[in-house]
Amino acid sequence: MRFGTxxxxxxxxxxxGVGEERALPLDGVTSLARVIEEWPAxxxxxxxxxxxxxxxxxxxxxxxxxxxxxxxxxxICVALNNSANTDRIMSGPKHPAMFxxxxxxxxxxxxxxxxxxxxxxxxxxxxxxxxxxRGGEDIPRDAAMDHVFGYTIMNDxxxxxxxxxxxxxxxxxxxxxDGSGDVSYVDTWVTYPxxxxxxxxxxxxxxxxxxxxxxxxxxxLTIRCLHQGRVVTEDNTRNLLHSVADxxxxxxxxxxxxxxxxxxxxxxxxxxxxxxxxxxxVDLTTLGGPVDVTISxxxxxxxxxxxx
Numbered sequence: 001m002r003f004g005t006x007x008x009x010x011x012x013x014x015x016x017g018v019g020e021e022r023a024l025p026l027d028g029v030t031s032l033a034r035v036i037e038e039w040p041a042x043x044x045x046x047x048x049x050x051x052x053x054x055x056x057x058x059x060x061x062x063x064x065x066x067x068x069x070x071x072x073x074x075x076i077c078v079a080l081n082n083s084a085n086t087d088r089i090m091s092g093p094k095h096p097a098m099f100x101x102x103x104x105x106x107x108x109x110x111x112x113x114x115x116x117x118x119x120x121x122x123x124x125x126x127x128x129x130x131x132x133x134r135g136g137e138d139i140p141r142d143a144a145m146d147h148v149f150g151y152t153i154m155n156d157x158x159x160x161x162x163x164x165x166x167x168x169x170x171x172x173x174x175x176x177x178d179g180s181g182d183v184s185y186v187d188t189w190v191t192y193p194x195x196x197x198x199x200x201x202x203x204x205x206x207x208x209x210x211x212x213x214x215x216x217x218x219x220x221l222t223i224r225c226l227h228q229g230r231v232v233t234e235d236n237t238r239n240l241l242h243s244v245a246d247x248x249x250x251x252x253x254x255x256x257x258x259x260x261x262x263x264x265x266x267x268x269x270x271x272x273x274x275x276x277x278x279x280x281x282v283d284l285t286t287l288g289g290p291v292d293v294t295i296s297x298x299x300x301x302x303x304x305x306x307x308x
Contacts, residue, residue, distance in 0.1 A: 001016065001017070001046065001047075001050070001210075001211045001213075001214060002016065002017030002208040002209065002210050002211070002214070002298075002299070003015070003016060003017070003032050003035065003068060003150075003208065003209045003211075004017070004023060004032075004063075004065065004068055004109075004206060004207045004208050004209070005032050005065070005066045005067065005068050005069070005070060005108070005206075006023070006025070006063040006064055006065055006066060007063075007064045007066055008025065008063070008064075011030065012030045012031070012066060012070065013025045013026070013029070013030060014026045014029040014030065014031065014032050014035060015063065016046065016049060016050060017208055017299075018050070018054055018057040020299075021059055021060055022054075022057040022058060022059055022060065023057060023058060023059075023060050023063060024049065024050075024054060024056060024057040025056065026046070026049060032068055032069055032209065032260075033069050033072075033259065033260040036131070036133055036149050036259055036260060037259050037260075039133065039149070060207070064108075064110070065108035065109040065110050065111070065206060065207045066108040066206075067106040067107065067108050067203075067205045067206055068131070068152055068205065068206045068207070068208070068209045069131065069209075069260045069262065070103075070106070071103050072103055072106075072260050072261055072262050073103075073258045073260060073261055074100060074255070074257075074258070074261045074262070075100060075101040075102070075103060075105075075106070075203065075261075075262045075264065076098055076099075076100060076251060076255075076261065076262065076263045076264070077098060077099050077100070077101055077127075077156055077197070077263075077264040077266075078096050078097070078098055078242065078247055078263070078264065078265055078266045079097045079098065079099060079266070080092065080097065080266070081096065081240055081241050081242050081247075081265060081266025081267075082235070082239055082240060082241065082266050082267055082268065082269045083239045083240075083241055084235075084239065084269035086241075095242075095250055096242045096246065096247050096250050096251070098251065099193050099197060100198075101156070101197055101198050101202070101203050101264075102194075102198045104198075104200060105197075105198050105199065105200060105201065105202045105203035106203040106204075106205050107201050107203065107204050107205070107303070108204075108205070108206050108207065109204070109206045109207035109301050109302060109303075110207075110302060110303070110304075111201070111204070111303070112201065112303070112304050112305065112306040113157065113201045113202075113204065113284065113289065113291075113303050113304070113305045113306065114200065114201045114306050114307075114308050115201075115284060115285050115305060115306070115307055115308065116307070116308050117285065117307070119159050119161065119162060119199070119285055120159055120160070120161020120162060120285065121159060121160050121161045121283045121285060121286075122157055122158065122159045122161075122283065122284045122285045123157070123158055123160070123279050123280050123281070123282050123283060123284065124155050124156075124157060124225055124227070124232075124279055124282055124284065124291045124293070125155065125156040125157065125158055125267040125268075125279060126153070126154075126155060126223050126224075126225040126233065126235075126267065126268045126279070126293040126295075127153075127154045127155070127156050127223075127264045127265055127266060127267055127268065127293075128151060128153070128154075128218065128221060128223065128237050128240075128264075128265045128268075128295055129151065129152045129153065129154040129205065129262050129263060129264045129265065130148055130151060130218075130244055130247075130248070130262070130263040130264075130265065131148070131149045131150045131151065131152055131209050131260070131261075131262060132147055132148065132149065132248075132257050132258065132259060132260060132261040132262075132263065133147060133148055133149025133150070133212075133259060134146065134147045134149075134259065135147070135256060135257045135258040135259050135261070136252060136256065136257055137252050137253075137255075137256040137257070138252055138253055139248055139249055139252040139257070140249060141245050141246065141248075141249040142245075144244070144245035144246075144248035144249050145212070145244065145245055145248075147248055147257065148212050148244065148248070149209070149211065149212065149259075150209045150210050150211040150212050150214075150215070151209065151210050151212065151215050151218055151295075151297075151298060152205060152206055152208060152209045152210070152262075152298065153205065153206065153208075153293050153294075153295050153298055153299065153300075153301040154203065154204070154205045154262070154264045154293075154301075155203070155204040155205070155291065155293050155301060155303060156197070156202075156203065156264055156267065157197075157199075157201075157202040157203065157204070157284075158196060158197060158202075159195070159196040159199070159202075160196070160280070161196075162195040162196035162199075163191055163193070163196040165195075166191055166192050166193075166194075166195055166196060167189060167190070167191040168188075168189070168190050168191075169187070169188070169189050170188055170190075171185040171186065171187060171188070172185070172186045172187075172188040173185060174186050204293075204301055204303040205262070205301070206301060207299060207301060208298055208299045210297055210298045210299075214297060215297050215298070218237060218244050219237050219238050219240065219243060219244070220236065220237065220238055221236065221237045221295050221296050221297060221298075222234065222235075222236055222294075222295070222296040223235045223236065223237065223268035223293070223294070223295050223296075224293070224294045224295075225268065225279060225291065225292070225293050226291070226292040226293075226294075227282045227287070227289070227290075227291050227292075228287070228288075228289070228290065232277060232278075232279055232281075232282055233268055233269060233278075233279055234268075235268035235269060236268075237265070237268075239268075240265055240266055241266075242266075244263075244265065247263060247265065248263070251263065267279065284305050285307075288305045288307075289303060289304045289305030290302055290303060290304045290305065291303050291305070
């Protein structure tokens with residue numbers, strides 16, 4: 001099954017995917033997060049709706065799409081989680097490295113990425129995202145997939161220009177290990193991602209959440225990114241360095257996961273064999289849009305670009 005969230009007559013409505021191009025509004029259902037929370041009880045009613053009268057289903061282009069979960073508690077993004085990066089990483093951790101993207105950055109399918117010239121270069125990052133079904137902390141790896149409700153698409157927009165502007169090179173103070181009270185100074189670089197990852201509209205997501213029973217192997221999905229109709233990258237989730245189970249187990253050691261949380265698994269980076277290029281070459285500020293991300297079994301996320 002595939003779920004989405006739309007705005008109809010000024011109100012949020014949850015819709016079900018019918019085939020590839022139609023969506024069926026669920027009567028009285030306004031929150032996908034609530035559906036997920038109540039899933040064991042809600043699933044029979046959803047299946048009944050799919051087996052019933054589908055004449056009310058409308059073409060997906062007739063809806064105003066919102067993020068599938070408009071206000072998730074957390075959007076966790078895994079950094080540099082692709083084997084295409086390994087030859088470029090000078091040093092780094094062996095475990096998943098993560099950052100948070102604010103929920104206010106999320107926009108739905110068809111909503112405009114709004115950019116300003118001062119943002120500098122902004123490029124897309126097509127990613128598989130996990131929707132947490134059941135929360136928890138210190139989740140064992142062998143139980144991690146039991147906490148997954150489904151999967152969606154995220155475009156983790158990034159501004160290298162703002163990243164450079166918000167990077168500090170400074171002398172960090174390290175206390176002596178012997179407890180003497182002495183200190184040493186260590187050259188350190190640190191970057192804070194609020195602007196370059198979390199500006200408004202920097203998180204296109206959706207339109208669909210495909211339930212995990214529809215995605216038997218999240219590590220064998222084709223991800224394609226198109227800019228103005230041209231294929232930029234075509235990758236596969238088998239190239240992720242850290243699996244969904246690895247990430248859930250690791251993250252939950254540090255922050256409790258909650259129902260409806262989103263975990264973006266890392267950028268599809270492999271350049272398409274059909275004349276594609278690195279996603280970093282697609283400067284949306286200069287070139288405009290649209291940009292489309294397709295993941296097999298889930299759907300296509302499309303985003304126009306608007307300069308402010």
